[in-house]
Amino acid sequence: MKKITSKISFLAITLSLFLFAFQSNVIAKDIRKDTVEVSGNCEMCQKRIVTAATVKGVKYVNWSPETKLMTIKYDNDIITLDEIEQRIAKVGHDTPLHKADDKVYEELDDCCKYDRKE
Numbered sequence: 738m739k740k741i742t743s744k745i746s747f748l749a750i751t752l753s754l755f756l757f758a759f760q761s762n763v764i765a766k767d768i769r770k771d772t773v774e775v776s777g778n779c780e781m782c783q784k785r786i787v788t789a790a791t792v793k794g795v796k797y798v799n800w801s802p803e804t805k806l807m808t809i810k811y812d813n814d815i816i817t818l819d820e821i822e823q824r825i826a827k828v829g830h831d832t833p834l835h836k837a838d839d840k841v842y843e844e845l846d847d848c849c850k851y852d853r854k855e
Contacts, residue, residue: 767813
């Protein structure tokens with residue numbers, strides 16, 4: 738009888754710890770998926786944009802030269818979409834919320850220079 742009680746107690750404690758760890762992990766994350774227009778033209782732009790957006794908290798990022806759309810999945814508790822767009826603008830690519838600095842844009846290779854919106 739004592740062995741059964743010990744095993745039940747052990748299982749109850751183990752299950753409680755597992756559920757606590759699982760619940761803490763689920764509650765703590767604010768995972769979001771967004772699609773954002775990012776100006777650019779080619780595979781060099783794609784590499785630059787994806788590299789700028791790949792930071793702690795970003796789970797997935799892709800940018801298409803054909804559609805000019807970036808699809809991104811990120812943990813909003815770690816990094817916001819605004820912060821990601823700022824990083825992309827700093828490397829020369831305009832987003833809906835942030836325009837790249839003119840000097841940085843001018844330093845892009847000719848194939849990467851896109852028509853800028855005023």
